[in-house]
Amino acid sequence: MSEKIKLKINELKQKINEWNLSYYEQQISPVDDSEFDKTLSELILLETEFPQYLTSDSPTQKVGGSFDLNFNKYTHKTPMLSLSNAFNEDDLKTFDNQIKKELGNKKYTYFVEPKIDGLSISLIYKNTKLHKAITRGDGVVGEDVSQNVKMITSIPKTIADNSDYFEVRGEVYLSKNEFERINSERFRQGEKLFANPRNAAAGTLRQLDSQIVKERNLDAWIYFLMNKENFTTHQSSLEALSGFGFMVNPLGTQANDINGVIEVIKSISNQREDLEYEIDGIVIKVNEFDHYDSIGYTSKFPKWAIAYKFPAEIKTTKLLDIFPTIGRTGKVTYNAKLKPVKLAGTTVGAATLHNASFIIDREVRIGSDVRVKKAGDIIPEVISVIKDEKYETLPVWVESTNCPDCNSELQRIEPEVDQFCVSDNCVRRIIRGLEHFVSRDAQNIEGLSIKLIEKFHEKKYVNNVADIFKLSNHKSELIKLDKMGERSVDNLLSSIDSSKNKSLEKLLFGLGIRHVGKKSAFILSKKYRTMDSIMLLSEIELSEIRDIGPTVAKSVCDWFKVEKNISMINELKSMNINLEYKPAMEEKTNEQITHRTFVITGTLSKSRNYYKDLLISYGANVANSVSKNTDYLLAGEEAGSKLDKATKLGVRIINEEELFNIIN
Structure with missing residues (x-):
């Protein structure tokens, strides 16, 4: 029993870590908020019931995301904590009972305000002037995005306070209209569309070109004053911030008790679709600052505040078609083409159907009416089918047997339920694999977009990762390509050249070996130091490494058994691509530190x-x-x-x- 619990906890941790990686580092929302919150709540419950399996690397012990190496790091003076969640009135009343328990007979009120769906920011002013703008990062260390934030016109560059340190916190966001405008422009230029305004805001604020930030018209609502010593309530501090020129959300209001809070939530919820910006919930804070220390904090959350999360919105529409797409590992994902429907503030015409088993289990048929949910404003999911009289006349859906790109026969790899294209000649597999190799967490080759990869592959310049490092041989041809030019080509080749010296874990992750994520690539690289050493490891040796396990071990060994993979590694070696682990600092030993x-x-x-x-x-x-x-x-x-x-x-x-x- 205990071993099953441990396995379940590890499974949940891995799932949440993968989702966090996609969201914080790639600006991709892999699941909706309700599924993420449900999974996180399940993990918290199990770790509470079985504390012997609670580890320091659990996502329940972390606040937020990761970092971009292009931005300087900044340690927050006070950590930027997250908020615990409430999903219904019972959760809100439980929160209120906890506040009563902590405060006893002391009087308190609440302040209720919209939870803006954007990117958290800390603004630091020094002697009246905007000094630093820092992202949340991991809650303790963020990224200095000051130059980009200075492009946001709604953030004052000077304020009427000449103290040495004045800090406010808020949310950078993109309005619905700006989001639609930006995606329309990206569509015309053949670029990948942003999934939602939140991802667009995050991607914009982390641009290296401040001019792009200026053109995208970001805004910011300010929701907290850190220098609160001269104020008795959160409400009065917000009024003062508004006087300083900060945008303070006008929907924020005081509530005298938890029943008043519930009424405000209903009022704001009714206005949600009419707002010019996205909100994904409501934040409730104890209004009186004097109570904060008495109520206290956890390692992740202030106990005097909570976020009420909106339930997933569900709409009914017609399913027009089902079509498969191929990912970098060859995995088949089935997608639904929908009759366009307004959902969570945006019009959607597509949804994910995951895999063939998902469609068969739910008895989904083309032409049927389906229920679609979209919480967190991501690509929606078909959750059920309406079995009316029309449904019974529709043909039963049959899964694809051949790859939609290369027509090779699809296969299932036990024990997985997914289908895979295993053809080495599948163009879509090759393109997606190359896209992964040049991504930020792998070789981080700036300027090599998927559109360029597709163009280079079509011209037969690039067929595998080794070919990327030979692009300099085609410089004269590249310059002649549409939208390239000499300067763009020089910048691209320079980025490719500098990537040759990346540490081994970046390359190992970039190779796209199934089940090998950033963490396992780092563990293998640090422990075995060279690609040659990793290639010689047996499945038993690999599976015995902590945090690797049998699934990753088998996948690594299988990958290095393929002759063309070995040939590619040898080719990379011949081009002086670094195949060794390069620690950030010189490694030493100290008996008081090593293994501690x-x-x-x-x-x-x-x-x-x-x-x-x-x-x-x-x-x-x-x-x-x-x-x-x-x-x-x-x-x-x-x-x-x-x-x-x-x-x-x-x-x-x-x-x-x-x-x-x-x-x-």
Whole structure:
């Protein structure tokens, strides 16, 4: 029984980590919010019931996303926490009962405001001027996007406050009209469309070209003042921020009790479709600042606030067609062509049907009326079919037997339910594989879009990843291509050349070996150091590595058994592509650090990533939360709850100076 629970927890962790990777690093929403929240709640419940399986790397112990190497890192003075969720009135009343329990007979009210569907931002002003603009990042360390934020006209560049440090937090968003305009332009230019305004806002704010940010007309609602010492309530602080020129949402209002909160939620919900911007819920905060410390915080959430999440919106429309598409691994995804329907503020005409088993189990038929849900404003999903009189006359759907791109026979790879195209000559597989190889988390070759990859493949310049590094041989031809030119080609070739020196884990991940994600690629690269060593490993050796397991082990071994894959690796080696692990810092050993577990907290003189790389270079494990297995807490100023927990558990607490004394 306990082993089944452990396996279930690991399965949920892997699923959530993959979703987080797609959302935070690729600006892709792989599932809707309701499914994500349901899965996360299930994981929290299991970890609470079986605390022996709670680990520091669990997504329940993390706040947010990852980073783009093109932006400088910045450690938040106070962590940007997330919010716990409520899904119905019972959840809201449970939240209210907890507040009553913490405050006893003290009086309190609530402030209720829309939850903007955008990108969290921290704005720091110094001596009246906008000094820094920082993304949430992982909640502790964010990205400095100051130059891009200065392109947002609704964010004041100066304010009537001359203090040394003035910080507000808010949400950068894209209006519905701007979203439609941008996607229409991208469609005309043959570029990939943004899935929703949230992804578009995130992708825009992380642009390297500030002019693009300016052209896309981002906006920002400000929802919190960090310098709240001179105010008694959240409401009064927002009124002051409005006076400073910040955009404060006019729908925010005070409620005297939880019943008043529920009424405000109903009122805002009724206005949702008419708003010019997307909201995905309602935020409820205790209004009185004096109560915040009494109510307290968890490692992820303030306990004095909660987010009410809207239920998935469901509409009925006609299913016009079912068609398959092929991904980079050859996996078949079935899609529905729908009669256009207005859903969660946008008109949609397509939905995912996942795989053949999904369609067969739900008895979906072309021409039937179907129910479609779209929570979180992503590509919707067909959830059920309406079996009326018309339905009975429709032909039963039959799965495809051949690849829609290369016509080769589709196969099932046990024990998976999905179909796969296994042809090495499938153009769509090749294109998607190349797209993955050049992506940010792999070789990060800027400027090599899927449209260019398709064009280069059509011209027979690129057929596999090794060919990318030979594009310089075709420079004169590339310059003549439409929308290229000498400068664009030079920039592309320069980016390709610089990618040759990436550390091994980037290449290993980029090869697209099934089940090998960023984490497993890093584990293998760090442990075995070279591609040659990994190629020689047996399935048994691989499966015994922590966090690898039998599925990844088999996939890695199978990939290196294919002759053309070995030939490609040898070709990369002949072109001086780096095939070795390159640590961020020189690796050393120290008996007090090597194999020990560290947690880092508070404001330090250098970025948290600097200390993480430093400790990893000495063979330490760096965890996100304090537990009985933690050996050291490296604490800076304003260390907060992690310091309290470390003190209770008797964990050794050190500062920067003490760490360097240990190193020396």
